[in-house]
Amino acid sequence: MCGIVGLFLKDPELESGLGALLARMLGTLSDRGPDSAGFAIYGRETSGRMKLTLRASPGYDMTGLMERLSLIAGAELPHEIRDTHVVITAPAEQAAAMRTELARVAGINVVGAGRRMEIFKEVGRPDRVTHRFRLAGMAGTHGIGHTRMATESAVTTDGAHPFTTGPDQCLVHNGSLSNHNAVRRELIRHGLSFRTENDSEVAAGFMTWKMREGASLEETLNASLDKLDGFYTFVVGTETGFGVLRDPIACKPAVMAETDRWVAFGTEYRALVDLPGIESARVWEPEPATPYLWERC
Amino acid sequence: MSTVDLATTPLRELNAALHRLTPDTNETYWRLLNPRGQHSVAAGIDVPITVEIDGHVGYYCAGMNKQANVIVHGNAGQGVAENMISGQVHVKGDASQAAGATGCGGLLVIDGNASARCGISMKGIDIVVKGSVGHLSAFMAQAGNLVVVGDAGEALGDSIYEAHLFVRGKVKSLGADCIEKPLKEHHKAELRKLLDSAGVNGVELGEFRRYGSARRLYHFHIDNVGSY
Numbered sequence: 001m002c003g004i005v006g007l008f009l010k011d012p013e014l015e016s017g018l019g020a021l022l023a024r025m026l027g028t029l030s031d032r033g034p035d036s037a038g039f040a041i042y043g044r045e046t047s048g049r050m051k052l053t054l055r056a057s058p059g060y061d062m063t064g065l066m067e068r069l070s071l072i073a074g075a076e077l078p079h080e081i082r083d084t085h086v087v088i089t090a091p092a093e094q095a096a097a098m099r100t101e102l103a104r105v106a107g108i109n110v111v112g113a114g115r116r117m118e119i120f121k122e123v124g125r126p127d128r129v130t131h132r133f134r135l136a137g138m139a140g141t142h143g144i145g146h147t148r149m150a151t152e153s154a155v156t157t158d159g160a161h162p163f164t165t166g167p168d169q170c171l172v173h174n175g176s177l178s179n180h181n182a183v184r185r186e187l188i189r190h191g192l193s194f195r196t197e198n199d200s201e202v203a204a205g206f207m208t209w210k211m212r213e214g215a216s217l218e219e220t221l222n223a224s225l226d227k228l229d230g231f232y233t234f235v236v237g238t239e240t241g242f243g244v245l246r247d248p249i250a251c252k253p254a255v256m257a258e259t260d261r262w263v264a265f266g267t268e269y270r271a272l273v274d275l276p277g278i279e280s281a282r283v284w285e286p287e288p289a290t291p292y293l294w295e296r297c
Numbered sequence: 298m299s300t301v302d303l304a305t306t307p308l309r310e311l312n313a314a315l316h317r318l319t320p321d322t323n324e325t326y327w328r329l330l331n332p333r334g335q336h337s338v339a340a341g342i343d344v345p346i347t348v349e350i351d352g353h354v355g356y357y358c359a360g361m362n363k364q365a366n367v368i369v370h371g372n373a374g375q376g377v378a379e380n381m382i383s384g385q386v387h388v389k390g391d392a393s394q395a396a397g398a399t400g401c402g403g404l405l406v407i408d409g410n411a412s413a414r415c416g417i418s419m420k421g422i423d424i425v426v427k428g429s430v431g432h433l434s435a436f437m438a439q440a441g442n443l444v445v446v447g448d449a450g451e452a453l454g455d456s457i458y459e460a461h462l463f464v465r466g467k468v469k470s471l472g473a474d475c476i477e478k479p480l481k482e483h484h485k486a487e488l489r490k491l492l493d494s495a496g497v498n499g500v501e502l503g504e505f506r507r508y509g510s511a512r513r514l515y516h517f518h519i520d521n522v523g524s525y
Contacts, residue, residue, distance in 0.1 A: 269334035
């Protein structure tokens with residue numbers, strides 16, 4: 001099963017309510033994926049700064065960690081702690097050094113990085129997970145989310161979506177891939193590393209690698225059609241929008257809706273029913289094997 | 298007239314009320330408000346009543362329908378009118394995958410498009426789609442008619458048995474053992490009846506092409522004995 005959602009706001013007036021809308025969409029899809037949940041929010045950027053989202057093991061000494069990182073930065077780092085996650089807004093030129101340092105810290109994992117993207121994911125019922133991260137209070141231009149019913153690997157936070165695919169980019173997946181072990185081995189030879197046995201992490205790894213090689217998101221999605229075997233509906237969040245791709249057989253359900261104020265994706269129409277003006281939205285099913293992209297001008 | 302607001306009435310309560318109706322019921326007209334994409338709305342009815350639904354429905358709407366006339370003023374999710382036995386289901390918008398799947402009888406009319414696997418394993422239902430249908434429509438279709446006023450996607454009629462397929466637009470590809478067949482006068486008469494019952498006007502019968510089984514796949518053939 002699993003459920004995925006995406007919401008892209010065209011009307012800036014709605015931006016302060018992005019999190020509340022997304023939280024309701026995810027809550028509705030709790031019964032499609034009660035094992036874990038996660039979401040990526042694209043909020044405001046700070047010029048010259050990079051956001052790093054870190055996930056810590058439960059009970060981790062976040063304050064101590066922040067002191068240590070501030071020492072590297074040579075100044076106090078703006079950050080926001082949300083449950084097991086902390087989003088650090090670091091000077092862009094120090095972000096790489098900070099990630100190198102963080103890789104040495106046990107119990108800490110960088111789940112996402114970018115100018116605008118913040119990623120949060122945890123094990124548990126989606127409505128409880130979004131509550132813990134205070135999603136309903138978050139603002140932004142767009143966001144994507146996932147509710148997981150685990151099939152291919154264990155129920156762990158590492159196995160929760162979204163998976164980051166590069167700066168300001170992440171993937172959520174509904175379905176199951178059948179050739180992920182072979183593709184994982186191939187990607188490891190290309191120098192990528194993986195944290196789990198999860199199939200969706202391999203899809204994210206493949207996209208990361210393609211784009212690192214210079215492919216655009218659209219080219220990457222088209223390449224995924226050739227490379228990845230199995231069932232999938234993907235939603236990929238980017239700094240300026242999101243993309244949708246369904247496998248050629250289109251086993252996994254998908255609904256899209258659009259009004260003058262927003263574009264939304266949901267595994268089921270039920271997830272979209274609380275969006276403002278849904279009654280008059282254009283509602284349709286995305287075609288299989290066809291990449292769809294929405295970008296902010 | 299009975300009006301039920303599904304924003305306040307639990308779906309199970311509605312369906313139980315519909316299932317309790319007897320053939321001599323006076324409650325022959327139902328209007329359902331705010332379906333909000335819920336699954337199995339008005340599924341399993343077995344009385345000659347009319348149910349009009351204002352809004353989009355989720356999966357399996359009017360599934361297993363017998364006798365009733367169900368009208369959806371909106372889109373329908375997967376498996377609308379799945380395994381219908383008799384009666385009529387009319388979707389005013391689009392239908393998702395597997396519309397009319399395994400249907401044994403009755404008429405399913407879709408004003409918009411139907412996506413993949415429309416009429417999969419149909420067993421006697423008549424389906425008229427005024428728009429186009431997605432890939433693998435009429436897969437293993439056994440009996441009944443599928444009429445598509447628009448186009449059909451890949452692998453139409455794959456492994457088809459004896460259902461009749463009529464498509465007015467382009468067919469992306471035919472599935473295994475599905476071939477084009479001549480549209481004879483008695484087929485035209487059959488098609489005319491279906492178009493009339495679905496309220497399709499302004500199309501010429503001669504614009505349609507007929508497809509059906511080459512009957513090479515579903516009969517045992519001695520040359521294939523090694524495959525079993």
